[in-house]
Amino acid sequence: MKVKISAFILGVMISFSGYAQDQYQGSSAGIQHVYSSQISYAVKNIKPTKGKKVENVILMIGDGMGISHYSSAWIANNGKMNIENCMYTGIVKTYAADKLITDSGAAGSAMATGKKGNYHAISVDVNTNKPLQSLTDYAIAKGLSTGIVVTCGLTDATPATFCANNTDRDDEEELAADFTDCNVNFLFGGGRNKFHNRTSDKRDILAEMNDQGYTVCSTIDETLAAESDKILAILEEGQLPLASERGDLFQKATAKALEILDKNKNGFFAMIEGSRIDDCGHSNDLPKLVEEIGDFDRTVGQVIEWAEKDGKTLVIILSDHETGGLSITDGSIQDGQVTGQFANESHSGILVPVYAYGPQSNQFSGIMENTDIFEKIKKLLEL
Template sequence: MRNPSRNLFLLLASGLGLPAVAQTPAQPPARSAVIEAIKHQPNPAPLVEEPLYKREYTAVKPAYAVPTLKPYTGPKKPLKNIILLIGDGMGPTQVTGGLIANHGQLYMQQAQATGLSITCNQYGKITDSAASATAMATGHKTYNGALGIDSLGHTFRTIMWDAREHSKSTGLVAGCELTDATPAAFAITHPDRNQPEAIAAKFLAAPIDFMYAGGLKYFAHRQDDVDLLAQYRAQGYQVATTPAAVQALTSPKAIALLAETGPPRMPERTAAYMNLGVSKALDLLSRNKNGFFLMIEGSQIDDAGHFNNTTYNVQEVLDFDQQVGRAFAFAAADGETLVIVTADHETGGYSIIDGGMAEGQVTARFSTNKHSAVIVPVFAYGPGSELFTGMYQNTEIYTRIRQALGWK
């Protein structure tokens, strides 16, 4: 099978005067490299007729049924667990596209509270994932590209450290490289998101117990020949690089890296990749009687926006929504879990111009191949969900989680 991402990268690289490094089909270019190349290209010219799959998505029947979740009704319990789901690049229209494509049903509809997050960076400009994830992880705005650090060099402690200090287990599950902006912002501090090997080395000292993502090359096949996975084993972590090995994990201290760079896109990977990671994370982290903090990222909604691809966009939103459903169901069953669903920013200036729920048809256009300033949704479910209504800066995600947990 041809690798369109690799071909696009080589084309963009030549146009930008960048060296085109030869790679085998089994070693596609890093997801982050492809996206960075796209960001430097002009916005798509208007009125150019694109392939149908990039403009339109049609599903004859729903991709999945959405049963009604019955909220927990047992004895009131103190809040113990936090599940934060971040749909990278998921603005209100992306959610609408998923809703239409699935014939009017999403798990996100069952949220008990809804709000809006303002995503601008430290300077009031359109944010990137690093600055926005830093805001949600630390409560501080910063410049684009920064992970837990601002333009003056101040470093900020991520909420994962707070969780560890309260004896909670911590976890990251992502549909991208572990070193990519959003997961990295919850784990480490670094001035430049585009240095994956340096970021990978810092993960060894991060307050994260369970990690599930791509990016194996930055940990095991590095340019400096250092095997970081051997160091993880020395620290008592279980290591997995295949789905079967993930299934066999028994400790919440584990690192699972299932792709050299980013995991394949939907529908090639099917939803099984994210299902496996989320299921294993919930299984292992929930064994801690003090609770856990789990961040799950639907990473490739953003990619679909950069590629201006409606079919890809809808598929990724539906994949992400199924993980939302798993988290909501977990919270509904135990009564001590708060789930927050939001986005770091919107990507693509996405607009739905035709289609309908009866047909499951989405016809859409993009106004840019970059991020936009669009306010993004916040959905909450479980105890403390009422704190997430209203319109507020993305730093409030951090503040309101701490408030829900009673942390000063």
């Protein structure tokens, strides 16, 4: 009873002060993270689309965002999320070719190429190690525009699976070199230190891509001002800052991507990732996790609103895997307060949800393999 009272008092204190506090409940119970939210933001109420034709696909990946992570943000935002505008939902199996517990390399490879990848591999065949074509390659071959927007480094596993091929995701300078062949129209993220000042060779990939016709940007203002149909925007040496320090960078970059890509009458494919949700799962940091998902969801709201106006854009929102084995043990929707507990600091084997908005979103209902995401997009865009 004493424990309950002290937990209650702690909860009340936190609901006024708005920060997280860890309570050590003993080894069997693990650590409970109490979070009283300050992320409260308005969500948009967006009408479903009526048409059937898909001209554009926007694949939005919340890296490491399981159903419990989504639930935490939903509670912290007083029971509302932009994702709820999605017309259909399904469940995705995340396992890798060689392991139950996947990583962003294997999972990204599955969604980018339609083939299950080995743990830590980037879009290569599991038997021959030969490069596999990704959705961006297929889209470019059909004359569509392509874009990648992430909040991590561009050579981190998820974006790399759409732009590079390697047996090892840690070979990031090699992955950066592969970007010279990717021909993606709009590339936005961090990770400049893999493109220049390289330790493995003296190549300056930024200069090489500039020579190929890319407008290379290093600030958000440069990015927003760029008018080229080939933009490489790398804002940081490492990852972009976490949501609390990032402001509306992710939303601005996403809006710019849509503006550039929508100029192509053949349509486009874009992959937009809330990359740092996964980092907060690894560090078992529930407050930062909730902020990251809030930032991702605000971007989702903006994208769905754009798609509603367009009418021919399919938006697919999902995760590559769950991180941390998060459970929700207490909280209050009214107070925006979440109490959570993590099982570990790694990925888990829990299946993840997929949410879809727009024409043909019904195709994303049911239980599916992560490779089906590739197959469905390829078919719908006739790639």
